[in-house]
Amino acid sequence: MADGTYDYDLFVIGAGSGGVRASRVAAGYGAKVAVAEEYRVGGTCVIRGCVPKKMLVYGAHFAEDLEDARNFGWTIDSPKFDWSVLRDNVLKDVDRLNGAYTSTLENYDVEIILERATLTGPHEITLGGGRTVTAKIILIATGARPHVPTFPGSDLGITSNEAFHLDALPPRILIAGGGYIANEFAGIFNQFGSKVTIVNRSDQLLRGYDSALRDRLLQISITKGIDFRFNAQFRSIEQTEDGCLKVSMTNHEDLVVDCVLFATGRVPNTEGLGLEHAGVAVGDHGEIVVDEYSKTNVGHIYAVGDVTNRVQLTPVAIREGQAFADTVFGDNPRTVDHGCIPSAVFSHPPLAAVGMTESEARNTYGPVKVYESDFRPMKNVLAGRNERSLYKMVCAETTGKILGIHMIGPESAEIMQAAAVAVKAGLTKEQFDQTVAIHPTMAEELVLLR
Numbered sequence: 001m002a003d004g005t006y007d008y009d010l011f012v013i014g015a016g017s018g019g020v021r022a023s024r025v026a027a028g029y030g031a032k033v034a035v036a037e038e039y040r041v042g043g044t045c046v047i048r049g050c051v052p053k054k055m056l057v058y059g060a061h062f063a064e065d066l067e068d069a070r071n072f073g074w075t076i077d078s079p080k081f082d083w084s085v086l087r088d089n090v091l092k093d094v095d096r097l098n099g100a101y102t103s104t105l106e107n108y109d110v111e112i113i114l115e116r117a118t119l120t121g122p123h124e125i126t127l128g129g130g131r132t133v134t135a136k137i138i139l140i141a142t143g144a145r146p147h148v149p150t151f152p153g154s155d156l157g158i159t160s161n162e163a164f165h166l167d168a169l170p171p172r173i174l175i176a177g178g179g180y181i182a183n184e185f186a187g188i189f190n191q192f193g194s195k196v197t198i199v200n201r202s203d204q205l206l207r208g209y210d211s212a213l214r215d216r217l218l219q220i221s222i223t224k225g226i227d228f229r230f231n232a233q234f235r236s237i238e239q240t241e242d243g244c245l246k247v248s249m250t251n252h253e254d255l256v257v258d259c260v261l262f263a264t265g266r267v268p269n270t271e272g273l274g275l276e277h278a279g280v281a282v283g284d285h286g287e288i289v290v291d292e293y294s295k296t297n298v299g300h301i302y303a304v305g306d307v308t309n310r311v312q313l314t315p316v317a318i319r320e321g322q323a324f325a326d327t328v329f330g331d332n333p334r335t336v337d338h339g340c341i342p343s344a345v346f347s348h349p350p351l352a353a354v355g356m357t358e359s360e361a362r363n364t365y366g367p368v369k370v371y372e373s374d375f376r377p378m379k380n381v382l383a384g385r386n387e388r389s390l391y392k393m394v395c396a397e398t399t400g401k402i403l404g405i406h407m408i409g410p411e412s413a414e415i416m417q418a419a420a421v422a423v424k425a426g427l428t429k430e431q432f433d434q435t436v437a438i439h440p441t442m443a444e445e446l447v448l449l450r
C-alpha cells in the first residue's frame with residue numbers, strides 16, 4: 001500500500017495493548033506498518049501490569065485457601081511459601097507472552113523496531129540508533145508510567161514496575177496511595193506475610209467506586225491485618241544504618257519499613273516524545289488530546305490508550321487501537337463507546353462495578369431504588385471465615401432500569417463480566433428477576449435481590 005512518498009503507511013510508537021492491536025489490524029488491511037518499542041513488546045499490561053499482577057493475586061490467594069482447607073477435611077502440614085519460585089514462574093510466563101505478541105506482529109509482517117522513537121517532524125520519526133524514517137500516518141500508543149511524588153528521599157521507593165522483580169519479600173512494606181494498585185498489592189503482600197501499611201493523602205480508598213464497597217474492603221482489609229493511615233502527606237524517606245527506610249509523614253508517627261511502594265497514579269508518557277516538532281497538542285496532565293476517532297489536532301497523527309488519559313484500562317486501549325485501524329485503514333469509521341465500562345480491583349477479596357454508583361445515580365436522576373444483598377458466601381461459612389460479600393444494584397425508580405451494579409466478594413470480577421452485558425443492554429431489575437437462579441452460587445444473589 002505504501003505509495004513511495006513515505007517509508008511506512010503507519011508508524012506506531014509503543015507496542016502495548018493499543019499499539020499492538022492497531023499495528024496488527026492495520027497490517028491486516030494491507031498497510032505497511034512498523035512499530036517501535038523501547039522496552040518489551042506487550043506493554044504495561046502484559047509485561048508489568050495486569051497479567052503478572054493477576055498471577056501474583058492467584059499465588060497470594062493460596063495462603064487463605066490452605067487455611068480454609070482445614071475445615072473441608074484437608075490436613076496441610078506447615079505450608080511454606082517461596083517467593084522466588086512464584087516470581088520466576090511469573091516472569092517466565094511474561095517472557096512467553098512477550099514472544100507470543102512478537103510472533104503475532106511478525107505473522108502480520110509488522111516491522112518491530114526495538115528502539116526508542118521520537119517525532120522529529122510532522123511525518124518524521126527518529127529512532128534511538130539515529131536512523132530517521134517517515135510515515136504517512138503516525139499512531140502514538142506510549143502508555144503511561146507510575147507517578148512518584150517528589151519529596152526528600154522519594155527516590156528510595158519503588159513502583160509496581162519493580163515489585164515483580166524483588167529479590168526477597170519485604171517483611172514490612174509501606175504502600176503509598178489508595179487506588180487500584182495500592183489495594184491490589186496490599187492484598188498480595190499481606191497474603192505472603194509482609195506487614196502492609198497503606199498510606200494515602202486523603203481519607204478515601206478507591207475514589208470513584210461505590211462507598212459501600214469501599215467501606216467493606218477497608219473493613220475486611222483491616223481484619224486481615226493491613227494497617228491504614230489516611231490524610232498523610234509524605235515529608236521524607238531516610239535510609240537507616242541497617243538499610244531500613246524511615247518514612248516521615250504529616251498527621252502520623254514515623255514508620256520504619258523495608259520497602260516503600262508508590263502506587264500514586266499513572267501519568268501519560270509524552271515527555272521527550274518530540275510532540276512539539278509535529279505540533280501535537282497536550283492537555284493539562286501531559287495527555288495527548290484526541291477526538292472521538294482518537295485523532296490529535298494534527299490530521300495524520302493519532303493516539304490511543306493510556307497516553308490519552310481517557311480510561312486507563314487495557315481493554316479500552318485495545319478497542320481504541322482496533323477502532324483507529326478500522327477507521328483509517330479499513331474504510332470503516334468507528335468510535336469507542338466509553339460509557340458503562342465495567343471494571344474490577346483484584347484486591348482480597350476483589351471488587352467489581354459497572355455503571356453509576358448510588359451517589360452518582362442520585363445526583364443524576366434524583367430518587368433511585370437500591371437493592372442490596374449482604375451475605376456470607378457458603379464457602380466462607382464452612383471455612384469459618386467471617387468475611388461477608390456485598391452486592392448492590394442501583395435502579396431508576398420509575399422504570400426499574402439498572403443504572404449500576406457493585407459487588408465485593410469472591411469471584412466478583414468474573415461474575416461482573418456477565419452482569420455488565422445486561423447493564424450495558426439497558427435491562428431492568430424485573431428482567432433480572434425473571435431469570436431463574438443457578439443454585440447454589442454467589443451470582444444468584446443478583447436475580448434474588450429484594
Ligand code: NDP
Nearest residue numbers: 149177178179180181182201202207263264265266312344
Ligand atoms: P489510582 O488513580 O487508582 O489511585 C491513585 C492513588 O494515589 C489515589 O489514592 C490518590 O489519592 C493517590 N495519589 C494520587 N496522586 C498523588 C500524589 N501526588 N501524592 C500522593 N498520593 C497521590 O492509581 P493507581 O496508581 O493505583 O493505578 C493507575 C491506573 O491504572 C488506575 O487508575 C487504573 O486505571 C489502572 N489500573 C487498573 C487496574 C485494574 O483494572 N484492576 C489495576 C491497576 C491499575 P486520592 O484518591 O486520595 O486523591
